[in-house]
Amino acid sequence: MDLALTEEQAAVRALAAEFTDREIAPYATDWDRAESVDRAVIGKLGKLGFLGLTIPEEYGGSGGDHLAYCLVLEELGRGDSAVRGIVSVSLGLVAKSINSYGTQEQKRHWLPRLCDGQALACFALTEPGTGSDAANLTTRAVRDGADWLISGTKMFITNGTWANVALVFARTGEAGHKGVSAFLVPTDTPGLERREIHGKLGLRGQATAELSFDQVRVPDSARLGAEGKGFSVAMSALAKGRMSVAAGCVGIIQAALDAAVRYATEREQFGKPIASYQLVQELISDIAVDLDAARLLTWRVADHIERGLPFATESSTAKLFASEAAVRAANNALQVFGGYGFIDEYPVGKLVRDARVMTLYEGTSQVQKLLIGRSLTGVNAF
Numbered sequence: 001m002d003l004a005l006t007e008e009q010a011a012v013r014a015l016a017a018e019f020t021d022r023e024i025a026p027y028a029t030d031w032d033r034a035e036s037v038d039r040a041v042i043g044k045l046g047k048l049g050f051l052g053l054t055i056p057e058e059y060g061g062s063g064g065d066h067l068a069y070c071l072v073l074e075e076l077g078r079g080d081s082a083v084r085g086i087v088s089v090s091l092g093l094v095a096k097s098i099n100s101y102g103t104q105e106q107k108r109h110w111l112p113r114l115c116d117g118q119a120l121a122c123f124a125l126t127e128p129g130t131g132s133d134a135a136n137l138t139t140r141a142v143r144d145g146a147d148w149l150i151s152g153t154k155m156f157i158t159n160g161t162w163a164n165v166a167l168v169f170a171r172t173g174e175a176g177h178k179g180v181s182a183f184l185v186p187t188d189t190p191g192l193e194r195r196e197i198h199g200k201l202g203l204r205g206q207a208t209a210e211l212s213f214d215q216v217r218v219p220d221s222a223r224l225g226a227e228g229k230g231f232s233v234a235m236s237a238l239a240k241g242r243m244s245v246a247a248g249c250v251g252i253i254q255a256a257l258d259a260a261v262r263y264a265t266e267r268e269q270f271g272k273p274i275a276s277y278q279l280v281q282e283l284i285s286d287i288a289v290d291l292d293a294a295r296l297l298t299w300r301v302a303d304h305i306e307r308g309l310p311f312a313t314e315s316s317t318a319k320l321f322a323s324e325a326a327v328r329a330a331n332n333a334l335q336v337f338g339g340y341g342f343i344d345e346y347p348v349g350k351l352v353r354d355a356r357v358m359t360l361y362e363g364t365s366q367v368q369k370l371l372i373g374r375s376l377t378g379v380n381a382f
């Protein structure tokens, strides 16, 4: 086993670190307060190839392997989880699905513009009444001649109001997961309304939206994958997506560690830096152990994908551990900052708020445990 990075991986990580320090971290607090990142950042991510990692160059992608992808998400997540999430969704959940399941026409139409940041995508699975129980979704797509008419509501959709295309999961057949199909819906299609959700605890710089579909007409050529196979498209996207959430969590934990170490060596109480107190060192070393464990579990998923090994359970394991660890680590860092951690002039409060959603989306921690348990026992406990 070789945990050393290749030259290319080290170079892409350095590029992402430099970009994060220059273009993201200095603005993250302002974007959080304004409830929107500066959307110019999307074009910049595209120019650097960060929105096309792992996508073949013939479709406008920047190639690269899954570890390089994780390294970039770690760095972006260290700077601002809101920015990391934009990439995780547009590239990780949608562009990668188009690359895996799309026709030549779909790939040639969507991938170049998603990879260079001219267009953004969102992934519309969750509904008001179905979150963990996504297989019971109620949005319907009904055939109308050669077209489909989609009606229903999607909830909590990341990039929702910014996206040019939505990967929408809708019921085209029987109840349960076998009756679901996937569609690529341009977001300017008549009948599609988008409402931004405000007042989020974290990820405030990111657009999260409710999408409602009222007889939205798309041609059959908008269907991604076979009819009735949409749930497999969603689940395979999420299996890889959980790795990218885990990588984003590694970034949060790294930011928590960096901030805690810096503050503990500068802040003095009782005439000495607080770093000289064993109980403060305990908080810091707990963060460091979480960081190493989360990073190694995440890198293992990338390694499995590259070697063509099964990776879904490893991805659930990484996401479960890294998301819970990010909450713990951010909270420990806040403790090191004392009262100053509680105000947003310092970065750790935002880390706590941004970390909190990681245990909820792309499958809650409970859902990850059920997936891991099912793979170990063969028993479906959902």
Ligand SMILES: Cc1cc2nc3c(=O)[nH]c(=O)nc-3n(C[C@H](O)[C@H](O)[C@H](O)COP(=O)(O)OP(=O)(O)OC[C@H]3O[C@@H](n4cnc5c(N)ncnc54)[C@H](O)[C@@H]3O)c2cc1C
Residues within 6 Å of the ligand: 089, 122, 123, 124, 125, 126, 129, 130, 131, 132, 133, 155, 156, 157, 158, 159, 200, 203, 208, 357, 360, 361, 362, 363, 364, 365, 366, 367, 370, 381, 382
């Ligand atoms: C900021 C944000 C961004 C999001 N982005 C997207 C997006 O881009 N696209 C998208 O499709 N969705 C998105 N989501 C939705 C997210 O994936 C769901 O919120 C998540 O899957 C949980 O669904 P729910 O909120 O309906 O909770 P529920 O499913 O109602 O769960 C509530 C509680 O019950 C528990 N629970 C449920 N079923 C079981 C069970 N069988 N056994 C044990 N416990 C159970 C859960 O773990 C949880 O604790 C986003 C959510 C947020 C908050």
